[in-house]
Amino acid sequence: MKNIFCVMLLSMVQPILAQTRLEKAITNLEDHYEQEKVYILTDKSQYAAGDKIWFKSFVFNGYNRSPLSTTLFVELYNVDKKLIDWKTVLLTNGEGSGDFQLKEDLPEQVYFMRAYTPYMTNFNEDFQIVKTIPVYNPNSAESLVIAKNSDWSAKVFPEGGTFINGTSTKFAVRLSGNSSLPESWSGKIIDIQAPNTPVTTFKSFDKNVASFTITPASGKKYQAIIQDNKGKSQTIDLPQAADSGLSIEVVSSKEGIKYNIKGIHLKQQLQGYKVVGLINNHLAYRANINHLTSDVSSLIPTKVSNGANGILQLVIFDEQDNIVAKRLCFIKPADLKIEKAEIIGQSLKPTPRAFNSIDLSPESYFKHYTVLVSEDDGSQTPEEENILSRLWLTGDFTTRIDSPAQYFSKNANTEALDALLISENWKRFDWNSVLSGAAPTIKTQSQQYLSYRVKPIKNNALMINSAVNLLSKSGENQPVFGQFKTDQNGYIYLNNLNNDEPLEISAFVNSENKESGNDDLFVTIEPLVTPSPFTGNFPATQYTLVKTDKNKSLPPTISRAINTQKNNKKKESNDIQIQAVALVGKKKDPKAELDKQLSSGMFSSVNSTVFDFVNEDQHISGSSNILDWLQGRAAGLTFQKNNSGASVPYIRGQQAKLYLDEIQTDPTMITSLPVNNIAMVKIIKGSGLIGDAVAIYTMKGNMKSKSNEKELKKNNVSIIKGYDKPSEFPIEMIDDDAPEKIENDTRETLYWNPDLFDSDYVPPRIKFFNNDSAKQYKVLIISFDEDDNILYDQQVLK
Numbered sequence: 001m002k003n004i005f006c007v008m009l010l011s012m013v014q015p016i017l018a019q020t021r022l023e024k025a026i027t028n029l030e031d032h033y034e035q036e037k038v039y040i041l042t043d044k045s046q047y048a049a050g051d052k053i054w055f056k057s058f059v060f061n062g063y064n065r066s067p068l069s070t071t072l073f074v075e076l077y078n079v080d081k082k083l084i085d086w087k088t089v090l091l092t093n094g095e096g097s098g099d100f101q102l103k104e105d106l107p108e109q110v111y112f113m114r115a116y117t118p119y120m121t122n123f124n125e126d127f128q129i130v131k132t133i134p135v136y137n138p139n140s141a142e143s144l145v146i147a148k149n150s151d152w153s154a155k156v157f158p159e160g161g162t163f164i165n166g167t168s169t170k171f172a173v174r175l176s177g178n179s180s181l182p183e184s185w186s187g188k189i190i191d192i193q194a195p196n197t198p199v200t201t202f203k204s205f206d207k208n209v210a211s212f213t214i215t216p217a218s219g220k221k222y223q224a225i226i227q228d229n230k231g232k233s234q235t236i237d238l239p240q241a242a243d244s245g246l247s248i249e250v251v252s253s254k255e256g257i258k259y260n261i262k263g264i265h266l267k268q269q270l271q272g273y274k275v276v277g278l279i280n281n282h283l284a285y286r287a288n289i290n291h292l293t294s295d296v297s298s299l300i301p302t303k304v305s306n307g308a309n310g311i312l313q314l315v316i317f318d319e320q321d322n323i324v325a326k327r328l329c330f331i332k333p334a335d336l337k338i339e340k341a342e343i344i345g346q347s348l349k350p351t352p353r354a355f356n357s358i359d360l361s362p363e364s365y366f367k368h369y370t371v372l373v374s375e376d377d378g379s380q381t382p383e384e385e386n387i388l389s390r391l392w393l394t395g396d397f398t399t400r401i402d403s404p405a406q407y408f409s410k411n412a413n414t415e416a417l418d419a420l421l422i423s424e425n426w427k428r429f430d431w432n433s434v435l436s437g438a439a440p441t442i443k444t445q446s447q448q449y450l451s452y453r454v455k456p457i458k459n460n461a462l463m464i465n466s467a468v469n470l471l472s473k474s475g476e477n478q479p480v481f482g483q484f485k486t487d488q489n490g491y492i493y494l495n496n497l498n499n500d501e502p503l504e505i506s507a508f509v510n511s512e513n514k515e516s517g518n519d520d521l522f523v524t525i526e527p528l529v530t531p532s533p534f535t536g537n538f539p540a541t542q543y544t545l546v547k548t549d550k551n552k553s554l555p556p557t558i559s560r561a562i563n564t565q566k567n568n569k570k571k572e573s574n575d576i577q578i579q580a581v582a583l584v585g586k587k588k589d590p591k592a593e594l595d596k597q598l599s600s601g602m603f604s605s606v607n608s609t610v611f612d613f614v615n616e617d618q619h620i621s622g623s624s625n626i627l628d629w630l631q632g633r634a635a636g637l638t639f640q641k642n643n644s645g646a647s648v649p650y651i652r653g654q655q656a657k658l659y660l661d662e663i664q665t666d667p668t669m670i671t672s673l674p675v676n677n678i679a680m681v682k683i684i685k686g687s688g689l690i691g692d693a694v695a696i697y698t699m700k701g702n703m704k705s706k707s708n709e710k711e712l713k714k715n716n717v718s719i720i721k722g723y724d725k726p727s728e729f730p731i732e733m734i735d736d737d738a739p740e741k742i743e744n745d746t747r748e749t750l751y752w753n754p755d756l757f758d759s760d761y762v763p764p765r766i767k768f769f770n771n772d773s774a775k776q777y778k779v780l781i782i783s784f785d786e787d788d789n790i791l792y793d794q795q796v797l798k
């Protein structure tokens with residue numbers, strides 16, 4: 001779908017030399033109105049308290065994956081707008097994943113998952129996705145039930161927004177409501193002066209919409225009477241038909257979008273009128289009417305979108321660039337450009353706990369897949385929303401649409417989709433504002449990854465234009481040193497960090513007072529890419545809470561989820577026992593084990609002295625740096641000050657090499673190293689390739705200094721959390737050797753992989769273990785190729 005726009009300019013006009021108000025508006029749109037939308041896929045539609053919610057996010061700019069953002073905030077709220085949990089998700093090519101662990105005591109109610117990029121906060125909050133997540137808890141005092149009452153209202157919308165006497169006009173009838181809509185409804189159009197004889201009748205295409213066509217007579221007033229399948233009815237007035245104006249009729253087909261425009265009783269007919277077609281905020285079609293005519297027809301070929309699907313916004317302007325009609329239409333609704341997964345092999349066994357596999361073609365243009373496999377229980381419940389409906393429909397509209405996925409299903413009613421679009425308005429921007437030259441204020445720029453502002457304070461004063469050394473360390477990675485200079489406000493900026501492990505930042509300054517060291521140095525770190533408070537309202541749901549009686553009933557899927565949680569606890573208990581057994585064995589020398597863990601063969605020597613800071617208390621906490629601490633602690637090791645005042649090691653009168661984590665360095669860098677980050681020091685005397693050396697090793701993983709077990713808070717250290725790293729989905733849950741054998745495996749989600757990829761060595765294979773009841777499987781596969789063509793494949797396999 002990349003490079004989706006092919007602008008068509010009809011040749012019925014003469015070239016225009018000066019840019020008109022409309023042309024300036026189109027330039028304004030293309031330059032300033034790029035906007036993103038998000039789709040969130042979860043592994044299930046409802047959860048039990050204590051479950052884990054697995055999610056995959058897709059961020060789009062128009063109909064392509066967005067290159068604008070690398071960060072997505074995903075938040076979980078309760079019904080009272082209290083933030084329960086939130087994740088900072090790293091986006092790669094517009095995609096990212098994560099998970100929420102629900103607490104076991106979470107009250108039963110509807111929760112809401114909100115997702116947005118920092119860039120999206122520049123625009124209307126209503127376009128952010130808020131996904132409904134029902135959570136059940138057998139111990140809650142209230143129970144979720146689906147409301148049975150259907151409270152709805154109806155509106156009518158003439159095609160193009162105009163209604164002219166004597167001109168046949170198509171209308172859309174649209175129902176809306178805060179909860180569920182009626183299953184079916186119908187209606188009739190009456191002349192108020194002759195109400196007993198319907199002018200025409202109509203039936204609903206689905207819960208959302210219906211359509212009818214009427215030719216109004218001058219002086220007549222019309223009403224629509226709508227009635228649902230339970231007898232509720234509503235009467236609404238049709239707009240008063242005008243005596244003059246413009247009407248538009250649109251038909252979308254595989255060949256393109258055909259439109260017919262009629263001018264009725266216009267002074268200069270349609271001369272000077274303009275037809276503009278936009279896809280998102282980009283010009284895709286333009287036609288100027290330069291001669292006297294009251295009727296214009298044309299076909300907009302599908303190449304305006306390079307054959308891709310999406311919504312085209314047609315807008316008709318008069319000679320003064322005023323909007324006179326608008327129409328939304330879908331490009332090729334009966335010919336959706338959706339690729340299917342190429343499955344080249346499968347081994348599916350319906351026996352309990354059997355190993356199953358599905359092989360995808362390694363020759364495909366698609367290389368990264370999102371895959372969800374669940375047990376299919378035979379129910380025919382259609383999905384409410386999917387990535388297709390979010391990409392092509394709901395991501396761009398704020399009105400509630402019941403079951404939007406139906407419009408892109410195998411048996412979709414294209415007439416229903418067209419009627420739905422007649423009833424919608426494009427609200428991503430306001431045409432009057434755009435025509436006036438107004439542009440959105442971009443307060444939050446789209447940044448690469450995460451950025452932070454570091455503020456060091458020494459002796460209770462800001463450090464202005466001062467040199468500060470920063471040491472950053474993440475997990476078992478080597479520490480990284482850097483010298484920075486604060487700005488005139490006393491800040492240091494760390495930009496474009498994409499770490500998914502906590503990053504410890506330590507600040508140091510060179511000080512003549514070696515005794516105080518950096519004790520009086522404080523450091524704080526402020527994130528510059530931050531979540532935005534939610535100020536809107538949550539979408540209405542079909543659920544309500546009622547008091548729980550003694551015999552509280554749960555949906556079958558929830559009962560199974562609770563049993564799965566019990567099984568997981570059994571397995572975790574068994575894993576702990578296995579680890580405990582593995583720890584029982586021959587007692588080893590902890591210093592030797594530390595040396596073995598940290599030293600490579602090149603640095604191993606029998607002629608060495610080892611100082612162990614992990615297992616032994618070396619009383620190092622009061623020392624300003626490790627080199628000064630070593631003075632006089634090893635035979636033959638002495639130190640001399642260099643021109644910078646740093647201690648240089650000498651062994652038996654010869655200058656010794658200095659290594660940090662086996663990388664040669666200089667004393668100045670070691671002087672700034674915090675002593676509490678040191679795990680081991682090895683003094684090597686005349687050993688092979690190394691010669692005389694002092695080797696310093698820093699802490700790895702969960703190591704802690706024995707000298708600092710009573711660890712006081714280090715004011716010169718702060719932690720950068722970074723992106724939230726997704727948990728790993730357990731492929732196999734069953735362990736036959738568990739002390740307590742799992743009797744009933746009731747997992748609903750059998751396989752979840754947000755990034756199954758095709759490498760040169762491992763073809764893409766979906767592999768999972770069956771539960772105890774599944775006979776067939778719901779398989780969902782989503783992918784995008786390099787051109788952003790979408791693969792969406794949902795099927796049941798046996």
